[in-house]
Amino acid sequence: MNTPLRSRPAIGAVRRSFAPWTDPAATPLIRFDAVSKRFGDTVAVQDLSLDIFEREFFCLLGPSGCGKTTLMRMLAGFEEPSAGRVTLAGRDLAGVPPYRRPVNMMFQSYALFPHMSVERNIAFGLKQDRIPKDEIAARVEEMLRLVQLTPLARRRPDQLSGGQRQRVALARALAKRPKVLLLDEPLGALDKKLREETQFELMDLQQELGTTFLVVTHDQEEAMTMADRIGVMDQGRLVQVATPGEIYEQPKTRFIAEFVGDVNILEGQVSGREDGLWRIATPAAAAPLLIDDPDEVLETGQGVAVAVRPEKMRIRHGPAPEGLANAVEGEVWDIGYLGDWTVYRVKLATGAILRVSSANATRFVEHPITWEEPVHLTFAPDAAVILTA
Amino acid sequence: MPVHACLQRTLSRIVPALPFLWLALFFLVPFGIVLKISLSDPATAQPPYVPVFRWSEWAEFFAALDLENYRTLFSDDLYWSAALSSVRIAAISTLLLLVIGFPVAYAMARAPERWRPVLVALVILPFWTSFLIRVYAWIGILRSEGLLNQALAALGLIEEPLAILNTETAVFVGIVYAYLPFMVLPLYATLEKQDYRLIEAALDLGSPPWRTFWSITVPLAWPGIVAGSLLCFIPAVGEFVIPDLLGGSETLMIGRSLWSEFFSNRDWPLASAVAVVLLVILVVPIVIYRDVEARRLEARP
Numbered sequence: 001m002n003t004p005l006r007s008r009p010a011i012g013a014v015r016r017s018f019a020p021w022t023d024p025a026a027t028p029l030i031r032f033d034a035v036s037k038r039f040g041d042t043v044a045v046q047d048l049s050l051d052i053f054e055r056e057f058f059c060l061l062g063p064s065g066c067g068k069t070t071l072m073r074m075l076a077g078f079e080e081p082s083a084g085r086v087t088l089a090g091r092d093l094a095g096v097p098p099y100r101r102p103v104n105m106m107f108q109s110y111a112l113f114p115h116m117s118v119e120r121n122i123a124f125g126l127k128q129d130r131i132p133k134d135e136i137a138a139r140v141e142e143m144l145r146l147v148q149l150t151p152l153a154r155r156r157p158d159q160l161s162g163g164q165r166q167r168v169a170l171a172r173a174l175a176k177r178p179k180v181l182l183l184d185e186p187l188g189a190l191d192k193k194l195r196e197e198t199q200f201e202l203m204d205l206q207q208e209l210g211t212t213f214l215v216v217t218h219d220q221e222e223a224m225t226m227a228d229r230i231g232v233m234d235q236g237r238l239v240q241v242a243t244p245g246e247i248y249e250q251p252k253t254r255f256i257a258e259f260v261g262d263v264n265i266l267e268g269q270v271s272g273r274e275d276g277l278w279r280i281a282t283p284a285a286a287a288p289l290l291i292d293d294p295d296e297v298l299e300t301g302q303g304v305a306v307a308v309r310p311e312k313m314r315i316r317h318g319p320a321p322e323g324l325a326n327a328v329e330g331e332v333w334d335i336g337y338l339g340d341w342t343v344y345r346v347k348l349a350t351g352a353i354l355r356v357s358s359a360n361a362t363r364f365v366e367h368p369i370t371w372e373e374p375v376h377l378t379f380a381p382d383a384a385v386i387l388t389a
Numbered sequence: 390m391p392v393h394a395c396l397q398r399t400l401s402r403i404v405p406a407l408p409f410l411w412l413a414l415f416f417l418v419p420f421g422i423v424l425k426i427s428l429s430d431p432a433t434a435q436p437p438y439v440p441v442f443r444w445s446e447w448a449e450f451f452a453a454l455d456l457e458n459y460r461t462l463f464s465d466d467l468y469w470s471a472a473l474s475s476v477r478i479a480a481i482s483t484l485l486l487l488v489i490g491f492p493v494a495y496a497m498a499r500a501p502e503r504w505r506p507v508l509v510a511l512v513i514l515p516f517w518t519s520f521l522i523r524v525y526a527w528i529g530i531l532r533s534e535g536l537l538n539q540a541l542a543a544l545g546l547i548e549e550p551l552a553i554l555n556t557e558t559a560v561f562v563g564i565v566y567a568y569l570p571f572m573v574l575p576l577y578a579t580l581e582k583q584d585y586r587l588i589e590a591a592l593d594l595g596s597p598p599w600r601t602f603w604s605i606t607v608p609l610a611w612p613g614i615v616a617g618s619l620l621c622f623i624p625a626v627g628e629f630v631i632p633d634l635l636g637g638s639e640t641l642m643i644g645r646s647l648w649s650e651f652f653s654n655r656d657w658p659l660a661s662a663v664a665v666v667l668l669v670i671l672v673v674p675i676v677i678y679r680d681v682e683a684r685r686l687e688a689r690p
Contacts (some may be wrong), residue, residue, distance in 0.1 A: 098592040099597050107586050113590070115609060125594030
């Protein structure tokens, strides 16, 4: 997954000091080794291998039905792999029932016990271990403080708000200090504002406790914000495992480029290479596009897709000046003003519609772009990625 | 449209009164009559009790009512032991029903979804045949040269036929058989609603399956357990047909005393007193149930 990056400073906007996956000597905490899972005729997970390291915040990202939840349930012990092995800290988990695995799960529906108070929910796992009573009480107290629910200790789950229930579920799963915490769509049931806050709370909590987190989500923003690494899944396969920056800036396939964030795809053919840049002939532009993607190995005449993110394109008035590289002409079809950004949808002569977004850095604009106006779009050679799959 | 609106308002006031009207007509009034008869004295007449209700003689009427029959009831051991034995038989039967019904309901609730309606239909299916015929059929099964004894003898398990018919065991068999749907259906209703994720969550937190059953499944099925138990216990206390057909002469149950007072002894006042006492015995568990239910609901916002 880690293609050597030329002289580029860093991919994405974040530099990470924590990156055990780049260390060949590091041993993973969780290892999926050629794991497959079939339910009757349907294949939920297919020949999947993945290493997750201690203290890592790992997100499995994919559309619903891609097999990400099944993968997590195999680690929790609710499903057994049809083939392959799952190991945790070097120990093969085959045949180990869920109640003997040192992992705990936070369920999407929270699965709080409705007949127990908040404290009894949190204490439930501790009681199973026959820990002395006062120690249980102390740990419950600590967990309540951690998720800021101390005043609600005696409430029952149906007397709590959605956000409070989510925190009880989190405290209950963390109370046993598991080696790995599994979170199934942990923020799915929360509204947008609360979701954003909780994302950062989860990250802080993970930092503080040093627990390995494995999160399953279909929300790419959630994955991008929280994860050290993201594994993108599609139809039971792992298509890319990389840091959020790499996933976004260097997607391996068209599926990933389109699933994570917005992207414009320009279909074309390789027409040669000049000055280290690929020349891609496309019906969308008069001159061939020049793309700086040195890691690709392409042949002349090969059909490829050029992917450019909306925020990496510039929109200008009028037709493109003579000789401007990577220029695409079109007409403004739609404008969406979002406050911080404005999104333009530009229709090309080919009929394709491209999205361009531009940050509203000033409050006033001299010559604003308007509907049905002829415009041209440009982008730098290294703003685009060539996709062959 | 004021006429229409007026009509609608009147209707919406009448509708909630309907169940009360029903109860008043078919429970309260008959109960009042039975209560009155229980306070009367037996007489060889038509109807066989005095005083007969006459609007004109109020004072005389009330003076003639007394608690004589209740005194008889409470002084005679027979009724006491009949009541006690009814409660005991009903309680043991309810326990047996719970032990048998719970696994049945649990298996139904965990069966694949497309099978569940069929399974529910199978549970209800015996109701298509008359209750009386089904109880009679048990005589054929349980008697000493019946199907059960023949089968056991053929298997070489017994040499002498077992005497089951006309014992209390036969009564338990009959009650458990006849009342099983009333236990299974409420249990199934609560178990089917139960979120399987809760079981998974308990397993995930380190609770083995057996402990999970007691700490999660049973407490959450509690409303069904209470409803099923009451649905079985209440009619079982007053059961008459099953002990009469299967139980033999030694099986004392209050339903039988009631029947023989009414029809053999033609002592309607005493029989009515038995009926009133039976009702009181049955009201107690209903009140307890209501209390449990109210507390359960109160705990919710």
